[in-house]
Amino acid sequence: MTQLLVSVRSAIEAEAALSGGADWIDIKEPTRGSLGAAEPHVWREIVQTVEQRAPVSIALGEISDGAGAWGPDTFRGASMVKYGLAKLSDCTDWMSIASTAYDRVPDSCSRVAVYYADEERARCPPLADVVQWSKRISASAILIDTFVKDGRTLFDFLSIDQLAAATQQIRAIGAIAACGGSLTKLHFAAAIVAGADVLAVRGAVCNGRRTSAIDQQLVRQLKATMNSFDGESNVSQACAT
Numbered sequence: 262m263t264q265l266l267v268s269v270r271s272a273i274e275a276e277a278a279l280s281g282g283a284d285w286i287d288i289k290e291p292t293r294g295s296l297g298a299a300e301p302h303v304w305r306e307i308v309q310t311v312e313q314r315a316p317v318s319i320a321l322g323e324i325s326d327g328a329g330a331w332g333p334d335t336f337r338g339a340s341m342v343k344y345g346l347a348k349l350s351d352c353t354d355w356m357s358i359a360s361t362a363y364d365r366v367p368d369s370c371s372r373v374a375v376y377y378a379d380e381e382r383a384r385c386p387p388l389a390d391v392v393q394w395s396k397r398i399s400a401s402a403i404l405i406d407t408f409v410k411d412g413r414t415l416f417d418f419l420s421i422d423q424l425a426a427a428t429q430q431i432r433a434i435g436a437i438a439a440c441g442g443s444l445t446k447l448h449f450a451a452a453i454v455a456g457a458d459v460l461a462v463r464g465a466v467c468n469g470r471r472t473s474a475i476d477q478q479l480v481r482q483l484k485a486t487m488n489s490f491d492g493e494s495n496v497s498q499a500c501a502t
């Protein structure tokens with residue numbers, strides 16, 4: 262069954278996302294980019310609010326921007342962490358650099374590797390290389406997202422078939438395939454049929470822009486849409502319309 266991940270920037274938003282039915286809480290500061298890192302005190306507040314009702318992932322920003330001043334304790338209560346690989350495509354040694362960045366995170370947090378579908382804009386490594394490298398860091402999931410949040414969606418960069426091939430590559434190494442990138446309920450059927458295990462959203466559940474507050478009702482509606490596509494026949498029907 263596909264799961265819904267909601268990216269939040271505060272404890273209040275985390276509560277709204279959980280009340281709306283989010284399966285995963287992802288901590289991210291949307292004004293700082295696609296994988297913008299929030300402040301560690303925000304991580305702590307959110308982890309305390311979630312109280313293990315859902316797994317919590319933390320976005321750590323782009324590896325190319327350098328690491329924050331995080332101690333091992335900072336990550337307490339987080340299940341997963343993810344770094345972005347933007348601006349590393351020209352760097353021949355990017356796999357070692359990226360692995361070293363993840364080494365600074367305690368082993369208690371599993372690793373999420375991230376591939377940006379708007380690869381040229383992100384100047385990130387290609388998917389096949391990201392999948393290959395993700396084995397080196399024992400990533401439990403690979404997120405396919407967009408780097409530039411300018412209204413273009415994941416499907417402006419990948420067709421359903423390309424996304425299906427990508428999720429297949431990810432699943433072939435035993436990792437979870439998570440998909441984001443300005444997805445709305447209009448994209449859910451396509452993403453599910455393409456094999457996404459997790460759908461990651463923020464903009465679609467905000468009242469207005471991506472930096473506005475999360476609306477519990479919008480989360481609830483999105484979750485209901487996702488559940489309605491749970492049966493395979495519903496998905497095929499939705500894709501045909």
Ligand SMILES: O=C[C@H](O)COP(=O)(O)O
Nearest residue numbers: 268441443461462463464
């Ligand atoms: O982790 C996924 C992103 O937070 C998705 O955000 P977005 O729906 O605004 O593109």
